[in-house]
Amino acid sequence: MHMRLLVTFTLCGAAAAGLLGFMPPEDPKPKKPKYIDRANMDLSVKPGDNFYYYANGSWLKKNPVPASKTRWGSFDELREESSRRLRKLLEEAGKNSSDPKQQKIGDFYRSGMDTAHIESQGxxxxxxxxxxxxxxxxxxxxxxxxxxxxxxxxxxxxxxxxxxxxxxxxxxxxxxxxxxxxxxxxxxxxxxxxxxxxxxxxxxxxxxxxxxxxxxxxxxxxxxxxxxxxxxxxxxxxxxxxxxxxxxxxxxxxxxxxxxxxxxxxxxxxxxxxxxxxxxxxxxxxxxxxxxxxxxxxxxxxxxxxxxxxxxxxxxxxxxxxxLSRSFREQDFKLRQALSGQKEMAPRWQFVSGLIDQQLGDALGQLYVAKYFQPEAKERMLALVNNLQETFASRIKGLDWMSQETKVRALEKLNAFTKKIAYPDKWKDYSSINIAANDLLGNVRRSAQWRYNEMIGRFGRPVDRTEWGMTPPTINAYYSPVNNEIAFPAGILQFPFFDFGADDAVNYGGIGAVIGHEITHGFDDQGRQYAASGNLSDWWTKADADLFKQRADQVVAQYNAFTVLDTLHVNGRLTLGENLADLGGLSMAYEAFTKTKQFQEGKKVDGFTPAQRFFLSWAQVWRSNATPEAMAQLILTDPHSPGEHRANGPIVNMDAWYQAFNIQPGDKMYKAPEQRIRIW
The missing domain is CATH 1.10.1380.10 (Neutral endopeptidase , domain2)
Incomplete structure (x- = not known):
């Protein structure tokens, strides 16, 4: 979970968030992606035996973890692209001495890239x-x-x-x-x-x-x-x-x-x-x-x-x-190697661009949004969020295990959600931070000192609800219970999550499920304890709370049974909130998808029905390889389940998946209807 100024529940763990690895050359004419590419699938695997490998098997075989990474998957591919974009912005900013904001981040970048000077300082x-x-x-x-x-x-x-x-x-x-x-x-x-x-x-x-x-x-x-x-x-x-x-x-x-x-x-x-x-x-x-x-x-x-x-x-x-100098950096990396299995240090430019995104994120984010974000995506996302919100409202009304009293309060909370899309309405002002082109550590400290003073300055002031917990280029999303808000940075609004050219099945299985995931966080085992106002207070009847806990415990048991690495299992209690959000979010997204023209017409695209494309889109989001060391660390520290179990875990509880792929008793993932867990 990524935590900054707010308690937040995220789509993807911060452990994957390092801006590391190989930088591909920029393609002046990006090719339209194959939204569901059979070349990435392993059609020799029955979808009912392991849907994750059916959807992603060939991709997993062809994409081992790069030497400078600890894991590699859909999120990492997007982070790679984001990192390349940040590098370009920073190099251009360094040449723009007429704009103080750009010069500041350009000088910061220069201070990090001047390894000869850093070396001379010891x-x-x-x-x-x-x-x-x-x-x-x-x-x-x-x-x-x-x-x-x-x-x-x-x-x-x-x-x-x-x-x-x-x-x-x-x-x-x-x-x-x-x-x-x-x-x-x-x-x-x-x-x-x-x-x-x-x-x-x-x-x-x-x-x-x-x-x-x-x-x-x-x-x-x-x-x-x-x-x-x-x-x-x-x-x-x-x-x-x-x-x-x-x-x-x-x-x-x-x-x-x-x-x-x-x-x-x-x-x-x-x-x-x-x-x-x-x-x-x-x-x-x-x-x-x-x-x-x-x-x-x-x-x-x-x-x-x-x-x-x-x-x-x-x-x-x-x-x-x-x-500091190279000897310190190399020794620092040795500990990370032991913890994560990473074989090589990341390229210097990626480390520095990621650092500036952390330290002066709004300044870099403004440039990112101006150059790489399509304003139309904000409008389209708001429509999708409203659609998913309405779908979740109808699902709450139809719950057979929740009393009318609690339903009224649940709907009150849902309708009070604040929606943040792409970037903040107001940007932080870093003009008081002194950035020097030859003082990397000093730049880091002065930026951190500015943030500390900003934090201290909050005390006694009204709460600023416009503040974001992530920077615009971030490939992630979050829900904040104390603000009862969902946020989707600009970085995640691209394929495989979202694309203007994609059919509805792909977008609903991608960003639709992400939206549903973040909405459901307001009603997971932690989020449900916060009221519409954001205050930690109990708005449930005892009977309804007990019924929720019974269902949540079934999810804990389901994920506890998943083996990750030799004797290591998913920690179903640690990952409960994210697993509930995946189950609720995917169920919500599928129901919303059934209202689209594509679903109702039922025409196949590239040999797959709309429902099949929806679930394949979901599964390809979670494809990922990781080093054994990184997997072991994430089991201890990450509240998210590994990609395979995020892909497979929710779908076995959804009747629609069984119908879409004709899953039958005897298939390894089959669960009898009475064993399928239904919550939201």
């Missing part, structure tokens, strides 16, 4: 930071440094800190503190002793030592420092909630008066610390995991100051390595 960009950490003389000084670093855009060790909407009073911003402080992607890497976990842990332990050696520390001392970091992070991991627990919006909503935090953490003066983090006047704060902060308080007195200084040095090295 570790000079962080030398003063290391010396300042060395000079710390007390635990309080350590906390002060931690606070100061946040205000300077230097990362956030130990815990997360945001100013975001109060889930129970969404018209107000409130400070929020969450668990954090670890480097590996999940607490399980520190706590489990299976072969995969210990292999990664050993690689991390070696990586720690090597990074400290690069910073000029002797091997024996670097070894000791690596042990200290691993001990601290393991203790923090033990105190963290598991990801499934963190999905409970009530369990993670613990509001404290700031003056009462001394009872939770006697060793931390939060009034002082928050002030040093530039937050003034807050009387209350939300703590997602109070037990985590209790553990931090104990560790602050139990861990020697020298070890805390080592921990800060590590966080500094880890957060800056991608922007």
């Amino acid at each position: 570790m000079n960009p962080i030398r003063a930071d290391l010396q300042r950490i060395d000079a710390l003389t007390s635990t309080q000084a350590f906390l002060d440094e931690l606070a100061w670093e946040r205000t300077q855009g230097m990362g956030g060790a130990l815990f997360s800190f945001t100013i975001s909407q109060d889930r129970k009073k969404v018209d107000q911003y409130i400070p929020q503190i969450g668990q954090g402080g670890i480097t590996l992607p999940d607490r399980d890497y520190y706590l489990k002793n299976d072969k995969r976990s210990t292999t990664v842990r050993d690689a991390y332990r070696k990586h720690l030592m090597e990074m400290f050696v690069l910073a000029g520390i002797g091997a024996r001392e670097a070894d000791r420092m690596g042990d200290a970091v691993l001990r601290i992070e393991t203790a923090l991991a033990k105190a963290q909630m598991a990801r499934v627990e963190m999905r409970d919006p009530y369990k993670t909503y613990n509001k404290f008066a700031v003056k009462d935090l001394a009872n939770l953490t006697p060793g931390v003066d939060w009034n002082s610390l928050l002030g040093k983090m530039k937050l003034q006047g807050a009387d209350s704060i939300i703590i997602s995991n109070p037990n985590f902060l209790r553990a931090v308080d104990v560790l602050l007195s139990a861990v020697p100051l020298e070890d805390w200084k080592t921990y800060l040095k590590w966080n500094l090295l880890n957060s800056t390595a991608p922007y």
Whole structure:
């Protein structure tokens, strides 16, 4: 799940979002795609045995994961194209000195591409930071440094800190503190002793030592420092909630008066610390995991100051390595190799263009929209969204398991949805950020510092509901429960999701299902707990909530049974929200598709009926190959199921799929009608 300023539920996990890999030459006359291409299918596989391989088998065989990738699929192909476009925009911006906005992002790009200058600097960009950490003389000084670093855009060790909407009073911003402080992607890497976990842990332990050696520390001392970091992070991991627990919006909503935090953490003066983090006047704060902060308080007195200084040095090295000389970048990549199986570093230009999309996304997004987005797509998308919304309303009215009382509130919520399409109505102003053409790390920090100040500046102000959680070039979509909004960036409004030239079957099986997916997030196991206003409040009768949970538990069991890699299975509880959104979204999109002229005429296109093309379009969206290491990591960290199970999981519960492909008892994917799960 991609998280920025809002709690969001996305179509596709952020793990696939790196702008990496091969850049194809630009085609001045793009060819019309074959929307359903038999060359990508494996017709030797029965659709009822494995529909994903039937739809995608030949493509999967012909498209192994590139060396600079961890996985490769439909999303990645689009990200590749987006990355190529960003590069072109940035190179052109660098030549446009008459436009300050373009010059700013052009200079940022130049600072990242000037590897000769970066190499000549070695570790000079962080030398003063290391010396300042060395000079710390007390635990309080350590906390002060931690606070100061946040205000300077230097990362956030130990815990997360945001100013975001109060889930129970969404018209107000409130400070929020969450668990954090670890480097590996999940607490399980520190706590489990299976072969995969210990292999990664050993690689991390070696990586720690090597990074400290690069910073000029002797091997024996670097070894000791690596042990200290691993001990601290393991203790923090033990105190963290598991990801499934963190999905409970009530369990993670613990509001404290700031003056009462001394009872939770006697060793931390939060009034002082928050002030040093530039937050003034807050009387209350939300703590997602109070037990985590209790553990931090104990560790602050139990861990020697020298070890805390080592921990800060590590966080500094880890957060800056991608922007330093080649030896640091290569060592940083070794850890990513161990975690993901990626064989080669990405081309430099792709790393830098992706970085600028993250740091100055609205400035780059404006250029992207002006050059690559068709305004007509916004109008067409709004019509599709309204169509899907009306279809979902009729489905709610027809539910046989929900009472009229809850239906009224569900429809109230559905009708209150805000729809954001393509790009923001107002763009962020980055004019106050100083960008230098020869200071990559400084540019990153000043951009991060600007974002931190923007975040702090929210406190006490009205909530800005115009803000987006993704940049326009992003190949993704999201639902925000606190704003009760769905958003579709410009980047996703292209084939295989959407194309003006495609037949309705392709568009409804692609972007139609995406729209339905995001709408259904408002009614999944998490989203359903938020009211039409966006507030976290229970609008269900108990009987209806119990019936929903029974059906949701069936989905958990279905996905728990899917094997991903040797003994690894999908975590049906972690992925429940996304699986519910896939099932609801695809069902909704299919019903909307049945109202189209194409469906009602029933004519075959390229040998496939309209219904068959709809389901084939859905399946081809999810085609993807991945390294075993990446698959194992995603099972731990990603709330989305792997592509195969996203393609196959929902359809076995849809009667229309059985009819479209004549699926019969004896086919491996067949489920008897009474076993098919129906929720929305």
